[in-house]
Amino acid sequence: xxxxILGVLPEAGQIINLCAAIMLLLGFSMLAQRRIxxxxxxxxxxxxxxxxxxxxxxxxxxxxxxxxxxxxxxxxKVVALPWILHRLxxxxxxxxxxxxxxxxxxxxLVGIMLVIVAFNVATPISELSGTVLRSTIGIALACxxxxxxxxxxxxxxxxxxxxxxxxENGLFFAATSATYGMPMVVELGIALDVMIGMVxxxxxxxxxxxxxxxxxxxxxxxxxxx
Amino acid sequence: MSILDWILIVIIPxxxxxxxxxxxxxxxxxxxxxxxxxxxxxLGVLLAxxxxxxxxxAPQTRVLSLGLPDLPFHLRLDTLSSFFLFLLGxxxxxxxxxxxxxxxxxxxxxxxLLCLLYHVFLVSMVCVMLTDxxxxxxxxxxxxALSSFFLVTSDHRIAEIRRAGYLYLLIAHIGAxxxxxxxxxxxxxAGDYTFDAMRRFPEDGIWPAVAFLLALFGFGAKAxxxxxxxxxxxxxxxxxxxxxxxxxxxxxxTAIYGLLRVSFDLLHAKYWWWGLLLLLIGxxxxxxxxxxxxxxxxxxxxxxxxxxxxxGIILTGIGLTLIFKSFALPHLAALxxxxxxxxxxxxxxxxxxxxxxTGTVLHATGERNLGRLGGLMRSMPRVAWLALVGMxxxxxxxxxxxxxxxxxxLQSFLFTSGLPQGYLHMLLPVSAAAFALVAALSGFAxxxxxxxxxxxxxxxxxxxxxxxxxxxxxxxxxxxxxGCVLLGLFPNLVIAMLDPVTRLLLGSGLREAVAANGWWxxxxxxQDRASYSAATFFVSxxxxxxxxxxxxxxxxxxxxxxxxxxKRVPAWDCGFPSQxxxxxxxxxxxxxxxxxxxxxxxxHTRQHPSPFDTxxxxxxxxxxxxxxxxxxxIVRLVEYGTNIVAxxxxxxxxxxxxxxxxxxxxLLMLTNG
Numbered sequence: 001x002x003x004x005i006l007g008v009l010p011e012a013g014q015i016i017n018l019c020a021a022i023m024l025l026l027g028f029s030m031l032a033q034r035r036i037x038x039x040x041x042x043x044x045x046x047x048x049x050x051x052x053x054x055x056x057x058x059x060x061x062x063x064x065x066x067x068x069x070x071x072x073x074x075x076x077k078v079v080a081l082p083w084i085l086h087r088l089x090x091x092x093x094x095x096x097x098x099x100x101x102x103x104x105x106x107x108x109l110v111g112i113m114l115v116i117v118a119f120n121v122a123t124p125i126s127e128l129s130g131t132v133l134r135s136t137i138g139i140a141l142a143c144x145x146x147x148x149x150x151x152x153x154x155x156x157x158x159x160x161x162x163x164x165x166x167x168e169n170g171l172f173f174a175a176t177s178a179t180y181g182m183p184m185v186v187e188l189g190i191a192l193d194v195m196i197g198m199v200x201x202x203x204x205x206x207x208x209x210x211x212x213x214x215x216x217x218x219x220x221x222x223x224x225x226x
Numbered sequence: 227m228s229i230l231d232w233i234l235i236v237i238i239p240x241x242x243x244x245x246x247x248x249x250x251x252x253x254x255x256x257x258x259x260x261x262x263x264x265x266x267x268x269l270g271v272l273l274a275x276x277x278x279x280x281x282x283x284a285p286q287t288r289v290l291s292l293g294l295p296d297l298p299f300h301l302r303l304d305t306l307s308s309f310f311l312f313l314l315g316x317x318x319x320x321x322x323x324x325x326x327x328x329x330x331x332x333x334x335x336x337x338x339l340l341c342l343l344y345h346v347f348l349v350s351m352v353c354v355m356l357t358d359x360x361x362x363x364x365x366x367x368x369x370x371a372l373s374s375f376f377l378v379t380s381d382h383r384i385a386e387i388r389r390a391g392y393l394y395l396l397i398a399h400i401g402a403x404x405x406x407x408x409x410x411x412x413x414x415x416a417g418d419y420t421f422d423a424m425r426r427f428p429e430d431g432i433w434p435a436v437a438f439l440l441a442l443f444g445f446g447a448k449a450x451x452x453x454x455x456x457x458x459x460x461x462x463x464x465x466x467x468x469x470x471x472x473x474x475x476x477x478x479x480t481a482i483y484g485l486l487r488v489s490f491d492l493l494h495a496k497y498w499w500w501g502l503l504l505l506l507i508g509x510x511x512x513x514x515x516x517x518x519x520x521x522x523x524x525x526x527x528x529x530x531x532x533x534x535x536x537x538g539i540i541l542t543g544i545g546l547t548l549i550f551k552s553f554a555l556p557h558l559a560a561l562x563x564x565x566x567x568x569x570x571x572x573x574x575x576x577x578x579x580x581x582x583x584t585g586t587v588l589h590a591t592g593e594r595n596l597g598r599l600g601g602l603m604r605s606m607p608r609v610a611w612l613a614l615v616g617m618x619x620x621x622x623x624x625x626x627x628x629x630x631x632x633x634x635x636l637q638s639f640l641f642t643s644g645l646p647q648g649y650l651h652m653l654l655p656v657s658a659a660a661f662a663l664v665a666a667l668s669g670f671a672x673x674x675x676x677x678x679x680x681x682x683x684x685x686x687x688x689x690x691x692x693x694x695x696x697x698x699x700x701x702x703x704x705x706x707x708x709g710c711v712l713l714g715l716f717p718n719l720v721i722a723m724l725d726p727v728t729r730l731l732l733g734s735g736l737r738e739a740v741a742a743n744g745w746w747x748x749x750x751x752x753q754d755r756a757s758y759s760a761a762t763f764f765v766s767x768x769x770x771x772x773x774x775x776x777x778x779x780x781x782x783x784x785x786x787x788x789x790x791x792x793k794r795v796p797a798w799d800c801g802f803p804s805q806x807x808x809x810x811x812x813x814x815x816x817x818x819x820x821x822x823x824x825x826x827x828x829x830h831t832r833q834h835p836s837p838f839d840t841x842x843x844x845x846x847x848x849x850x851x852x853x854x855x856x857x858x859x860i861v862r863l864v865e866y867g868t869n870i871v872a873x874x875x876x877x878x879x880x881x882x883x884x885x886x887x888x889x890x891x892x893l894l895m896l897t898n899g
Contacts, residue, residue, distance in 0.1 A: 117891065148890070151883055152880050160879075
């Protein structure tokens with residue numbers, strides 16, 4: 001079956017592996033990036049890569065519902081979310097994320113360790129999975145963990161949200177590579193969640209800034225109940 | 227249309243509709259109090275009639291496909307639920323009429339919201355008694371708890387009331403957990419939550435006992451048995467009086483219904499120690515409640531503790547029934563259960579009456595403290611006479627209803643000589659003595675309640691101008707007062723009505739034994755052992771009192787002087803040239819002997835004024851010992867535990883994220899390895 005699929009779209013496996021590699025690279029560069037504007041552009045790039053990889057899988061396997069999820073990815077993660085984020089930072093006029101809780105080189109080292117862990121953990125899963133993309137499961141998991149790490153190390157609210165969205169990208173990639181995507185209902189649900197989450201975050205940013213005169217989430221420690 | 231259909235199609239939607247109309251027009255007091263509450267009362271009468279015919283009918287069942295997809299609501303109307311529905315219908319009628327007048331004069335809460343909550347509360351209680359599966363039961367039970375919580379806190383601007391409401395909600399939910407676990411345990415093997423499946427629960431081993439204890443805990447929290455009673459004296463003074471009335475009169479009985487349903491119907495009541503446990507808890511609750519009720523100085527707290535006492539009496543009755551049933555003494559078991567159910571009905575009547583009277587007094591004077599009331603007999607005579615009826619019934623005096631049930635209960639205590647268990651044989655007479663003590667002390671508490679509020683001199687200036695109850699309020703009070711008299715005068719009819727219920731739970735009843743003597747003479751065991759004729763008593767009382775009155779007027783007051791006038795001389799003033807209303811016996815002073823005798827139970831703190839104080843103030847308060855010895859240690863334990871857990875709570879998002887990150891990694895490693 002795989003032979004025939006690869007016949008439909010030659011070099012599909014190669015394209016997907018390339019996408020996976022770019023995803024991982026983007027994950028690392030996001031982890032290292034301090035400028036918020038660049039971070040959003042990287043997130044946009046990640047969305048494009050995700051779109052390309054899903055489209056490739058869709059065309060090579062002939063799974064129609066994957067075409068839909070590719071379109072959703074394009075609309076949401078390449079167009080809508082970066083646009084909203086751009087608008088947000090323009091209105092909040094924050095361009096810099098000066099501090100991280102852990103310095104960048106140390107973060108990168110932890111990231112490398114996470115990738116090793118992810119590959120190690122993913123081995124038994126990729127053996128079970130019978131898809132073209134099984135070698136990429138490790139990378140997808142690594143992307144998820146890297147985004148999680150980024151969420152922990154950033155102290156400003158906007159990068160945290162970007163990290164959260166990037167984590168969702170990684171999850172999506174993992175789902176496509178492991179099982180040819182989740183059922184349509186689940187995907188639609190997740191897309192809606194991300195959209196609504198974004199709106200709520202947008203509202204929260206303004207509220208947080210109004211309350212604490214800063215978007216630094218460390219300020220919120222004062223808000224905890226004593 | 228069957229009886230169940232009537233309830234499902236007319237009464238439940240009717241009450242809901244009334245509530246919805248109320249919330250749609252929330253600020254139209256004339257519509258809400260003039261039309262909606264009275265129509266709710268009409269539905270109450272209808273429910274009572276339906277339930278009355280349901281008692282003699284065969285059980286009816288329905289399955290409603292409401293709720294979650296695979297869990298329909300099972301409904302069942304049998305004699306037990308019919309009896310409690312009758313109680314609900316009869317009590318809610320009077321309270322709805324009264325509420326239409328009472329809330330009109332109140333301020334604070336939104337009328338439409340009150341109307342909605344009140345009717346949702348009624349509907350949820352109907353549903354509690356109709357449901358035939360654990361799932362629907364819990365939904366109805368929680369709706370009941372929540373709607374009553376919002377009714378209690380309808381004056382939520384006062385911090386004390388919010389605190390009382392919180393306490394009530396907390397204990398209600400802890401209790402609900404107990405009930406849920408009990409149902410879960412009984413349904414565990416069957417796979418569905420119908421009561422039918424639970425009836426097939428294995429009857430041996432430790433699990434039925436565990437299920438019973440969980441149910442006792444859960445329903446006990448709602449009923450107010452001993453360690454879980456603390457919400458009652460807080461919630462009742464906080465709630466508006468009609469709400470207190472329906473909570474005390476009816477809602478506490480839903481807990482009794484649940485306990486009867488679980489222990490007799492679902493678990494078949496096999497073990498005698500269940501009965502002994504209930505008997506001991508019931509007696510402890512009753513003694514505790516009555517002592518505290520006797521020393522209270524707030525009229526609604528007094529009634530709240532008296533409700534605890536009555537729940538104790540009812541629980542004692544259930545305990546006796548269980549003991550008799552497990553030793554296969556069907557006639558005695560039927561006697562005890564009849565007394566218990568009779569007392570439920572009586573308590574619903576007289577306690578509602580008394581709570582409603584306190585509402586009228588509260589509105590007329592703005593005072594709940596007994597120390598500032600007094601002499602209201604003159605300014606509010608009609609309420610006073612109706613309160614007298616309720617007070618005599620609550621004190622358990624013939625010919626009113628309270629006497630009959632307490633007398634029946636004592637009878638069942640006294641006929642225990644047939645029991646094969648030696649220790650029980652010795653314990654029961656002692657319990658009977660405790661029961662008699664409770665009955666006597668409740669008389670004391672009720673005399674205090676009535677005497678301090680209505681008799682003597684007004685202790686405050688404004689009491690002279692207190693206005694009597696309005697038309698609606700008076701009608702509501704009259705409903706209960708007439709009920710108290712009728713339930714007391716025709717015990718045989720009531721017992722005949724209770725017969726199908728006891729037959730359902732025990733397989734035996736008192737109908738034949740009672741019918742043998744005709745309607746005027748009540749002799750539950752045999753005529754030569756003990757008998758009571760309410761009618762004879764009533765007639766002789768009705769003849770004797772006017773006779774004494776005439777004789778006293780004619781002969782004692784009859785020594786006229788030469789001119790035919792009554793001789794009047796100044797009374798001996800005992801060395802006090804002027805006597806003020808402040809010199810009368812106060813609520814504190816009246817109960818002082820009781821406080822002395824039972825001082826080891828009570829935590830009494832007093833603040834004496836200094837002898838040189840020109841404006842002396844005396845303060846005394848009685849605290850519930852359970853707060854200090856049970857609840858405060860629990861609170862400290864919980865605080866200690868939360869402090870340990872609070873170590874994890876740094877309030878930093880990065881740390882919280884790190885927790886989930888580490889958890890994720892650990893789980894990944896674990897599943898991998």
